[in-house]
Each structure stands twice: as structure tokens, then as C-alpha cells.
Amino acid sequence: MxxxxxxVGDVVPPLERTISLxxxxxxxxxxxxxxxxxxxxxxxxxxxxxxxxxxxxVFGALLVEMVQDWxxxxxxxxxxxxxxxxLVFADETVRCxxxxxxxxxxxxxxxxxxxxxxxxxxxxxxxxxxxxxxxxLGTADGPGAA
Amino acid sequence: xxxxxxxxxxxVGQTRTYTAPEPFGAASGRYFGLAIGDDNPLYSDPxxxxxxxxxxxxxxxxxxCETNQYAGxxxxxxxxxxxxxxxxxxxxxxxxxxxxxxxxxxxxxxDVVTATWSISGIEEKTNRAGQDMLxxxxxxxxxxxxxxxxxxxxxxIILVAVGGAA
Numbered sequence: 215m216x217x218x219x220x221x222v223g224d225v226v227p228p229l230e231r232t233i234s235l236x237x238x239x240x241x242x243x244x245x246x247x248x249x250x251x252x253x254x255x256x257x258x259x260x261x262x263x264x265x266x267x268x269x270x271x272v273f274g275a276l277l278v279e280m281v282q283d284w285x286x287x288x289x290x291x292x293x294x295x296x297x298x299x300x301l302v303f304a305d306e307t308v309r310c311x312x313x314x315x316x317x318x319x320x321x322x323x324x325x326x327x328x329x330x331x332x333x334x335x336x337x338x339x340x341x342x343x344x345x346x347x348x349x350x351l352g353t354a355d356g357p358g359a360a
Numbered sequence: 361x362x363x364x365x366x367x368x369x370x371x372v373g374q375t376r377t378y379t380a381p382e383p384f385g386a387a388s389g390r391y392f393g394l395a396i397g398d399d400n401p402l403y404s405d406p407x408x409x410x411x412x413x414x415x416x417x418x419x420x421x422x423x424x425c426e427t428n429q430y431a432g433x434x435x436x437x438x439x440x441x442x443x444x445x446x447x448x449x450x451x452x453x454x455x456x457x458x459x460x461x462x463x464x465x466x467x468x469x470x471d472v473v474t475a476t477w478s479i480s481g482i483e484e485k486t487n488r489a490g491q492d493m494l495x496x497x498x499x500x501x502x503x504x505x506x507x508x509x510x511x512x513x514x515x516x517i518i519l520v521a522v523g524g525a526a
Contacts, residue, residue, distance in 0.1 A: 237397065244388070246426065246441065247426065247442060248435060249439050251438070271426070274461065275392075275420055278422060282400055287409075288413065291421055292462065294461045295461070296458050296459060297457060298458055354402070356464050357465070358464030358465035358510065
């Protein structure tokens with residue numbers, strides 16, 4: 215499948231992911247971040263929270279995944295920024311979404327966001343928004359690889 | 361009383377440097393991909409990666425910005441074993457503001473990463489609810505064993521005064 219040629223207004227195919235407690239524990243291991251709030255029921259209960267808190271940096275990783283899944287292996291996420299809005303808890307589902315806001319020579323800029331998906335499928339609270347990415351097209355690596 | 365004490369103000373411009381004791385390795389990226397559910401073969405299949413212009417497998421881009429893996433710091437009572445700024449601001453709670461990453465190139469398994477953190481600015485503000493807060497902007501620069509730039513990470517942490525409006 216060839217990579218799409220983005221145009222302003224194009225919608226990025228969304229990425230939905232249910233963030234299970236085992237995947238959060240795996241993420242804690244992969245990032246060497248064993249902060250108890252991400253998995254320990256006693257700490258979570260003491261903090262008065264409804265469940266273990268998803269590490270916010272997961273949203274950045276998921277946004278990159280969505281962008282690369284869409285644009286293919288020969289793209290390079292040059293910049294990615296996001297602001298946190300609300301905590302997300304274990305076993306909640308998030309939806310990453312985005313649109314093309316600008317197209318330049320060999321690059322594209324995307325407006326992105328991450329929202330919680332309610333059990334009925336509706337969009338719930340924002341997890342990360344606004345978010346933006348600038349992505350280089352036609353290359354799997356960045357300018358620093360030269 | 362101002363949250364922005366002289367001790368906190370003095371942190372601006374300070375740096376902390378952490379260098380990994382070994383090359384990054386291919387397994388770290390593959391593991392991170394599994395953990396987040398990203399099955400992109402760029403992280404696991406060297407032939408696929410080479411077919412698309414890379415020298416071999418890489419890691420999901422944001423993984424380089426997880427400094428704990430280089431820090432070698434002891435785990436605290438909360439299970440955290442990573443870089444922190446020792447900011448004493450009693451009566452506040454910490455809120456993560458956001459991140460801005462700039463990636464210069466893909467991570468390679470042979471990279472020995474150094475993370476250099478600095479505090480680029482601390483501002484005292486009042487939020488819409490009337491609560492005093494400190495907005496702390498810090499920056500990490502990730503380089504390889506030759507000093508080559510791989511990524512940058514600007515991070516905002518907010519300390520919000522607890523216990524009522526100012």
C-alpha cells in the first residue's frame with residue numbers, strides 16, 4: 215500500500231486503544247518507571263482515585279503510532295507536542311484523532327488530540343489536547359541521521 | 361506568600377546529566393512497542409527497516425525521552441527511580457502540563473544516550489480558579505556517544521497551591 219498524499223483537512227484514521235492494567239505494567243517496565251500510582255491498588259485507593267493512572271506519556275506514543283500507521287514507514291515525526299487535560303484510568307479506552315492543518319514541501323502539520331471513549335462509544339473527557347505534530351514525508355529518518 | 365522563593369528561583373539554569381552505562385539495544389525498543397501495542401515492524405524487523413532506508417531496527421520515537429533508563433537512581437518509597445528536581449513548595453500538588461518533543465533522527469541500538477536536563481524557566485501565575493501556581497519549564501537534550509543530537513524534550517510541570525484561592 216502506498217503512503218497517502220495528505221491535503222489540508224484530511225482526517226487521520228483514528229486509533230483507539232483500551233489501556234489495560236497489564237499493558238500499563240508493561241509500559242512501566244519498558245520505561246523504567248515503577249511509580250506506584252500507575253499500578254498499586256492501595257496507593258490508588260489512598261489517593262481517592264477510581265483506578266491506576268495511565269502514564270500521560272503513553273498518549274504521545276499512541277499519537278506517533280497513529281501518524282506512522284497512516285503515513286507509512288517512510289515518514290519521520292519531527293515535532294510532537296501535547297498538553298494534558300484529564301487523568302485516564304486503567305481499562306479506559308482512548309481515541310487518538312487528527313486532521314491535516316498544513317501541507318508544506320515534504321512535510322505535513324497535523325492537529326491532534328486524545329479523548330476518552332465512553333462505554334457507549336461517545337467522546338468523553340479530553341486526555342491530551344491540543345496536540346500537534348510536524349511530520350517529514352518520504353523519509354524514514356530525520357535530518358540528524360545524515 | 362509567594363510560591364516563588366529564592367531557593368526555587370536559584371534552580372533556573374541548573375543542569376543534571378545522565379549517561380546510559382551501555383548501548384540502547386534493540387530489545388528496549390521492541391519491548392516498548394509491545395507495551396504500547398504498536399506492532400510497527402520498524403521496531404522488530406531489521407530487513408523491513410533496511411528496506412525503508414534505516415540501518416536496522418529503531419525504537420518508538422518517544423522512548424528516548426524516558427530518562428529513568430539512563431539515570432541509575434535508587435527507587436523511592438513511591439516506586440519512582442528517576443530524575444526529579446528537588447523543588448520544595450509546601451502546600452502544592454504537582455500537575456503535568458505537557459511536552460514538546462523535537463526529534464532529530466531515529467534512535468539506533470548502538471546509541472549510548474546521554475540525557476541533559478535543565479530548568480529553562482519558572483513563572484508564578486494564578487489559574488482561572490484563582491489558585492496560585494508555579495509553572496516550571498524544563499528541557500532535556502538527548503545526545504549520542506559522539507555528542508550528536510537525537511532529540512529534545514521541553515516539559516511543563518505545574519505546582520498548584522492547595523487549600524483555596526489566593
